[in-house]
Structures are given as C-alpha cells and as structure tokens.
Amino acid sequence: MNSVPIGLGVALPSRCITNTELPKELNTSDDWIIQRTGIHQRYVAGDGETTASLSTEAARKALANAKIHPQDVDLVVLGTTTGDYTFPATAVIVQKNLGISKGAAFDISAACSGFVFALDVADSYIKLGKARCALVIGADTYSRIVDWSDRSTCVLFGDGAGALVIQAQEAQNRGLMSCSIHSDGNYSRCLLTSGGVSTTGSAGSIKMFGQEVFKFAVEKFCESLTEQLINNHMTIDDVDLLIPHQANSRIIQKLIEISGIDEKKVLINISKYANTSAASIPLALNDVRNAFFSGGNTMLLSMGAGFTWGSALIRL
Ligand code: ACO
Numbered sequence: 001m002n003s004v005p006i007g008l009g010v011a012l013p014s015r016c017i018t019n020t021e022l023p024k025e026l027n028t029s030d031d032w033i034i035q036r037t038g039i040h041q042r043y044v045a046g047d048g049e050t051t052a053s054l055s056t057e058a059a060r061k062a063l064a065n066a067k068i069h070p071q072d073v074d075l076v077v078l079g080t081t082t083g084d085y086t087f088p089a090t091a092v093i094v095q096k097n098l099g100i101s102k103g104a105a106f107d108i109s110a111a112c113s114g115f116v117f118a119l120d121v122a123d124s125y126i127k128l129g130k131a132r133c134a135l136v137i138g139a140d141t142y143s144r145i146v147d148w149s150d151r152s153t154c155v156l157f158g159d160g161a162g163a164l165v166i167q168a169q170e171a172q173n174r175g176l177m178s179c180s181i182h183s184d185g186n187y188s189r190c191l192l193t194s195g196g197v198s199t200t201g202s203a204g205s206i207k208m209f210g211q212e213v214f215k216f217a218v219e220k221f222c223e224s225l226t227e228q229l230i231n232n233h234m235t236i237d238d239v240d241l242l243i244p245h246q247a248n249s250r251i252i253q254k255l256i257e258i259s260g261i262d263e264k265k266v267l268i269n270i271s272k273y274a275n276t277s278a279a280s281i282p283l284a285l286n287d288v289r290n291a292f293f294s295g296g297n298t299m300l301l302s303m304g305a306g307f308t309w310g311s312a313l314i315r316l
Contacts, residue, residue, distance in 0.1 A: 001126060001127055001129065001168050001169070001170065002126075002127075002168075002169055002170075002171045002172070002174065002175035002176065002177075003122065003123045003126040003127070003134070003166040003167070003168065003169075003175050003176040004166060004167055004168075004169045004171055004174060004175035004176070004316075005164050005165070005166050005175070005176070005292075005293075005314060005316065006065075006066040006068070006165050006166070006167050007062040007063060007064070007065035007066025007067070007068065007164070007165035008061075008062050008065055008162070008163070008164050008165075008282065008285060008286055008289055008292075008293075009057075009058045009059065009060065009061025009062035009063070009064070009065055009162070009163050009286075010058050010061065010160065010161065010162040010163070010279075010282060010283050010286040011054040011055070011057035011058040011061070011160065011161045011162075012043040012054070012159070012160045012161075012273070012283075013043045013044055013045040013046060013049045013054065013141075013159050013160070014043075014046065014049070015043065015044050015045075015046050016041050016042070016043050016044075017041060017042055017043075017044050018030075018040060018041040019033045019034070019039070019040060019041065019155070022155060023148070025149075026148075026149070026151045026154070026155070027151060028151045028155055033155050034271075036248075036250070037155070037156060037248050037249065037250070037270065037274075038248065038249025038250070038268065038270045038271055039155065039156065039270055039271060039274045039275075040271040040272070041158075041271070041272060041273075041274070042143075042157065042158030042159075042273060042274035042276075043158050043159055043160060043273060043276075044143040044158065044159055045141045045143055045144065045159045049141075049159075050084045050141060051080050051082050051083055051084055051090050051139045051140060051141050051161070052083075052084045052090045052093040052094055052097070054139050054141070054159065054160060054161035054279075055078060055080075055090060055091075055094045055137050055139040055161045055163065056093075056094050056097040056098065057161070058137065058139065058161040058162050058163040058282070059076075059094055059098060059135050059137060059163040060098065061163070062135065062163035062164060062165050063098070063135070063165060065165075066165040066167070068133060068165055068167075070098040070099050070100045071099070071100065071101075071102070072132075072133050073098070073100050073103065073133050073134065073135050073165075074102060074103030074104075074131050074132055074133055074134070075103050075104055075105070075122055075125055075130075075131035075133070075134040075135070076091045076092075076094055076095050076100065076103070076104075076105035076106075076134070076135045076137070077091065077105075077106065077107075077108060077118040077119075077121050077122045077134060077135070077136055077137070078090055078091035078094060078105070078106070078107045078108065078114075078118060078137040078138075078139065079107070079108045079109075079110060079113075079114020079115045079116075079117055079118040079136075079137065079138045079139070079278040080107055080108075080109075080114055080137075080138070080139050080140055080277075080278055081109050081110075081111050081114065081140065081277065081278070081305070082139075082140045082141045082142060082144060082145060082203075082277075083107055086197050089105065089106050089107040090107055090139070091105035091106050091107050091137070092105045092106075094135075094137065103131065108121060110181075110183070110278075110304060110306060110308040110310075111191070111277060111278070111304030111305035111306060111308060112245050112247065112275070112277045112278060112280060112302060112303060112304025112305065112308075113181070113245070113278075113302040113303060113304040113306070113308035113309055113310050114138050114140070114277065114278030114304070115136070115137075115138030115162070115278050115279070115280075115281045115282055115300075115302065116179070116181060116281065116300055116302040116310035116311065116312055117181050117302075117308065117310055118136045118137065118138065118278075119136050119164070119166075119176070119179060119300075119312055120179040120180070120181045120310060120312070122134035122136045122166060123166065123176050123179055126166065126167075126168045129168075131168070132167065132168045133165065133166075133167045133168070134165070134166050134167075135163055135164075135165055136163065136164045136165075136166060137161065137162070137163045137164075137282075138161070138162050138163075138277075138278035138279045138280070138281060138282050139160070139161030139162070139278060139279050140159065140160070140161075140276060140277035140278050140279055141159040142157035142158070142159065142206065142275075142276075142277055143157065143158070143159050144203075145193060145203050145204070145205055145206055146205060146206050147205040147206065150205070152208075152210065153205075153206045153207070153208055155274075156247075156248075156274060156275050157206070157274055157275050157276070157277070158273050158274035158275065158276050159276060159279075160273060160276040160279035160280075160283050161279050161282075162279050162281070162282020162283050162285065162286060163282065164282060164285070173315065174315055174316060175314065175315065175316070176312060176313075176314055177231075177232055177313045177314065177315050178228060178231040178232060178312065178313050179310070179311070179312040179313075180224070180227055180228070180231070180310060180311055180312075181308070181309075181310040182220075182224075182308070182309050182310065183306045183307065183308040183309070184306070184307050185306065187212070187216065187306065187307040188305075188306060188307075190208070190209045190212045190213055190216070190305075190307065191206075191207075191208045191209070191213050191304075191305040191306075191307070192206075192207055192305060193205060193206055193207065194206075194207055213247075213307075214248065214250075214251060216303070216307055217245075217247060217248075217251045217303045218251055218254045218255060218258070220303050220307070220309040221244055221251070221255045221301045221303060221309075222255060222258050222259060224301050224309060224310070224311035225242075225255070225259055225299065225301060225311065227311060228299055228311050228312070228313045231313070232297075232313050234297065234313075236259055236260055236261050237262075238297055239261060239265060239297050239298075239299050240265060240291070240296030240297050240298065241265055241267065241288060241291055241292060241296065241297070241298040241299070242261055242265055242266045242267065242298075242299045242301070243267050243281055243284045243285055243288075243298060243299065243300050243301070244266070244267075244284075244300075244301040244302075245275075245280050245281060245301060245302040245303055245304070246268070246269060246270040246273065246274075246275060246276070246280045246283075246284060247270070247275045247280075247303070248270070248275075249268050249270050249271070252266060252268050252270075255301075267284045267287060267288055269283070269284055269287050277304065278304075280302075281300050281302060285298075285300075292314075292316070293316060294316075295316050296315070296316065297313060297314075297315050298313070298314045298315075298316070299311065299312070299313055299314075300312040300313075300314070
C-alpha cells in the first residue's frame with residue numbers, strides 16, 4: 001500500500017504587505033530585505049483570519065481538487081506552531097469546519113518542518129492500514145508571534161496554509177516513495193519563542209540566531225537530499241522538481257551550488273510569500289502544481305526550529 005497525493009489546495013490571508021509598506025520605525029529597507037533574503041512581500045492575517053480558517057480553506061480546495069467527499073477523510077494531520085487555541089488542536093476545528101465526524105485529527109509541532117512531519121505521520125498510518133484517506137496540512141500565522149519592533153525577524157515571515165490529500169492505493173512505484181524526519185534538541189535555543197503556555201503563560205515572540213540557523217539549514221538540506229537519493233537509488237539528475245522550505249533564497253542558492261542540481265528544477269518563491277513556516281512547502285508545491293501532478297520525481301526538503309528537518313520523495 002502506498003500513499004498517493006490526489007489533491008492540493010492553498011489559502012492566503014487577503015492582506016499583502018510589501019517591503020516598502022513595512023513601518024518606517026523598523027529602520028529596514030527593501031534593498032536589505034531583498035539582498036539578504038529574497039523576500040519582496042508577505043501575506044498577513046487580518047481580523048477573522050486564523051490558522052484554522054486558512055487551513056479549512058486550503059483543505060476544501062484540496063478535497064475539491066481530489067474529488068473527495070469530506071466524509072471519506074479518516075485522518076487530519078496538521079503541522080503548525082501557531083494554533084488557534086492551546087487546546088483543542090487546530091486540526092479538530094478544521095475537521096468540524098469540513099463536516100468530518102470520523103477518524104482522528106491532531107496537530108504536529110515541528111515549526112517549519114511541520115508539513116513534512118505531518119506527511120510522514122499520515123503516510124505511516126496509511127502504510128499500517130490505519131487510515132485510507134488523509135488530509136495533510138501545513139499552516140501558520142507567524143505574524144501573530146513576531147515581535148513587530150524587531151527588524152531582524154519580523155520582515156522574514158508571512159502567513160498561509162496548504163493542504164494535500166493522500167490516499168491509500170495499491171501502487172508499487174507511485175506516490176510517496178520515502179519520507180524521513182529528524183530532530184536534534186541540542187539546537188533548541190537557536191530558534192525559539194520567548195515564552196510558552198507552561199513557562200510564561202503567553203505565546204512569546206520569535207527569537208533567532210540567524211547565522212546558526214542558516215548554516216544548519218544548508219547542511220541538513222544537503223544531507224537530506226543525499227539521504228533520499230540513496231533511499232531511492234537515484235542520482236541528482238533523476239530529480240525533476242526540488243521543493244525546499246522557503247526561509248531564505250541564499251540558503252537555497254547554496255543548496256543548488258553544493259548539490260549541482262539544475263537550477264531550473266528548484267522552486268524559489270520566497271519573494272511572494274516570505275517564510276510561511278509549515279505552509280511553505282505546500283504553497284511552493286501549488287506554484288508548480290501542473291508539473292507536480294503531471295508526473296516525475298519531486299523532492300521535498302524542510303528545516304525548522306528544534307532543530308527539526310525532514311525530506312520526502314514523491315513520484316507521480
Ligand atoms: N533591515 C536592515 N538591517 C538589518 C535587518 C533588516 N531587516 N535585519 C538585520 N539587519 C542588520 C543587523 O542589525 C546587522 O547589522 P550590524 O552589522 O550593524 O550589526 C546586519 O544587518 C547583519 O545582520 P545578520 O543577522 O548578520 O544578517 P544575515 O546576513 O545573517 O541575515 C538572516 C539574517 C536573513 C536572518 C539570515 O541569517 C537567515 O536567513 N537565517 C536563516 C533563517 C532561517 O532559515 N529560518 C528557518 C527556520 S524558521 C522556523 O523554523 C520558525
């Protein structure tokens with residue numbers, strides 16, 4: 001039994017803020033942000049827009065695209081670190097919004113690796129025969145937890161959601177061929193929030209040692225790419241699409257340089273959305289959805305707070 005992607009949907013808040021529209025007091029510039037990160041704009045959630053509402057919209061589109069009725073979904077796994085509530089899980093709100101009343105729904109906390117972690121868990125359920133049709137969602141609203149007076153972090157993030165429907169199919173050489181997830185808590189203080197429910201009683205705001213994260217991301221992207229190539233007896237030339245987490249275009253350029261992959265195969269869309277954390281990979285997949293669904297080998301690479309990192313090879 002294999003997990004085969006059959007539908008994809010995304011959602012963005014209605015408000016878009018370009019670099020030049022950022023508050024003057026931030027003392028940043030369009031040039032600095034573009035040169036250091038590749039970001040031109042980001043979408044920011046407004047009143048009534050939340051991780052659950054964006055996830056629900058993305059999931060509805062994914063189900064419509066897959067031509068699947070919500071009642072056929074028996075698992076909802078949602079990667080997020082900006083849930084609507086401390087509890088219940090945002091996944092159960094999405095489950096209710098969609099009218100799904102069976103199976104299980106839960107959140108996964110792996111920051112920017114949330115989507116790949118959620119994909120790995122859902123795939124395992126399908127492979128074990130414990131689920132037949134899963135909604136895998138990556139969604140975050142980091143605009144709600146950035147410190148809007150800290151120019152070194154607030155310019156980097158945006159909000160959004162993406163959902164992928166995966167279905168159990170008797171397919172040997174098609175679908176999610178392999179998926180790996182990793183974490184190393186020794187790096188937990190390189191990228192974290194300044195608070196939490198059990199420590200300060202609040203969500204806190206993002207604190208990051210940017211250069212450490214940068215180096216680690218390059219190293220783990222390269223390591224994960226090699227891991228998946230070995231798992232699938234492939235060379236870099238066999239990869240048709242490479243979808244890395246969008247944190248910084250310079251990180252992705254380093255990956256291209258080191259791996260030797262043809263640059264045309266690598267998706268870089270950070271200019272449009274900034275770093276949307278767990279939503280970054282499905283948003284990127286959506287930007288090349290025709291190529292993704294029309295066949296070939298698509299490699300996903302993620303890296304986030306924890307540190308967490310993960311990768312997947314999808315063949316359609
Ligand atoms: N505008 C203008 N200047 C700025 C800004 C800004 N927005 N931000 C920082 N600067 C200044 C700094 O104050 C510093 O000034 P100084 O030299 O006078 O001290 C200078 O720019 C250089 O700062 P650095 O932090 O050294 O800049 P760097 O080139 O490392 O870029 C960045 C910073 C963009 C954060 C980079 O390190 C990066 O992308 N890191 C990786 C982030 C990442 O991958 N995150 C992914 C995971 S996110 C998650 O999981 C939640």
